[in-house]
Amino acid sequence: MTKLGVLASGRGSNFQSIIDSIKSGYLDARVEILITDNPDAYAIERAKNNGIPFLIMKPGDYPDKDVYYSAIAGALKERGVELVILAGFMRVVKKPLIDAYPMRIMNIHPALLPSFPGLHGQKQAVDYGVKISGCTVHFVDEGVDTGPIIIQAAVPAYHDDTEESLAERILKEEHRIFPYAIKLFIQGRLRVEGRKVIISGQKKADSILINPPIL
Ligand code: GAR
Numbered sequence: 001m002t003k004l005g006v007l008a009s010g011r012g013s014n015f016q017s018i019i020d021s022i023k024s025g026y027l028d029a030r031v032e033i034l035i036t037d038n039p040d041a042y043a044i045e046r047a048k049n050n051g052i053p054f055l056i057m058k059p060g061d062y063p064d065k066d067v068y069y070s071a072i073a074g075a076l077k078e079r080g081v082e083l084v085i086l087a088g089f090m091r092v093v094k095k096p097l098i099d100a101y102p103m104r105i106m107n108i109h110p111a112l113l114p115s116f117p118g119l120h121g122q123k124q125a126v127d128y129g130v131k132i133s134g135c136t137v138h139f140v141d142e143g144v145d146t147g148p149i150i151i152q153a154a155v156p157a158y159h160d161d162t163e164e165s166l167a168e169r170i171l172k173e174e175h176r177i178f179p180y181a182i183k184l185f186i187q188g189r190l191r192v193e194g195r196k197v198i199i200s201g202q203k204k205a206d207s208i209l210i211n212p213p214i215l
Contacts, residue, residue: 002029002186005081007072007089008036012043013171014087014108014178019050021179028186032079035072037091065094073100083185087178090119092144103148103192105140106185108178110170112136112152117145122167125157131211133157133166135174137181139192148197150181150190156211 008015015034021027034047034054047054055075062068073096076084086093086107098105111121113136116128125133134154141147153173157166184190189200 002027003032003080003082004029004085004182005076005079005083006031006034006043006085006087008034008041008043008087009038009090010041010043010088012041012046012087014174015043015085016046017175017179018085018087018182019046019052021182027179027183029083029182032081033075035075037089043087059091066096069094069097073097076100083182085178085182086140093140095142098140098142103139106137106150106178106181107140107145107147108174109136109138109145110167110174112154113138113145113149120163122170123163126161126163126166129159130157132209133170135170135177137177139197148192148195150184150197150199151177153177154209156209 006015006018018027019031022029022031031052034043034052035057036043036054037058039056044054057072059065059068062071077100082104084101084105086105093105109117109121111125112134116124122133132154134152136149136152138145138149139147153176155169155173184199189202191198191200
């Protein structure tokens with residue numbers, strides 16, 4: 001069983017999808033700890049409801065970012081965490097944590113990277129007027145949403161989408177691809193070569209999404 005540590009800042013619906021995937025037996029894993037930077041995060045309720053220990057660690061309580069991320073790394077290591085999951089963690093993770101978990105930190109981002117990194121990926125896509133957007137699970141490196149990509153899901157974006165309507169369409173796919181990416185890790189099927197993530201025994205996708213559809 002793989003030991004997971006989850007970092008989340010807010011609602012925690014991705015955290016919930018991971019909890020549900022463990023409960024259903026889809027993931028052979030256990031969440032050892034939830035760490036949040038936000039005392040009001042609904043993710044805390046989800047942890048409580050599922051008997052998962054949690055820590056509130058606010059960056060303002062530490063002298064600087066390096067000390068903060070060293071403390072997070074320490075808390076994760078202390079619990080034997082093998083894979084770190086950023087499930088709506090709204091901060092750029094710094095070197096001490098990345099060095100403690102090289103290619104062992106996964107993030108979900110609500111856009112098709114490398115488009116629209118950083119905050120508000122869905123709003124950036126709506127404002128830009130793209131016809132296809134989606135979400136990305138990637139390993140975390142020192143950049144902002146720049147690490148090797150594990151899996152992406154594409155969804156159509158419509159001219160009358162709001163940030164919220166697009167976010168909702170994307171979120172559904174987040175809840176599918178994140179547990180799958182974690183499953184691939186647990187199964188030892190992910191290998192990183194430079195920027196590329198190679199997945200052993202993986203069928204290739206053969207469907208094309210065109211939006212608007214050609215009539
Ligand atoms: C998700 O859409 C996730 O992709 C996004 O925040 C939301 C968290 O929702 N993450 C980022 O934008 C990271 N830069 P959740 O708390 O319900 O999982």
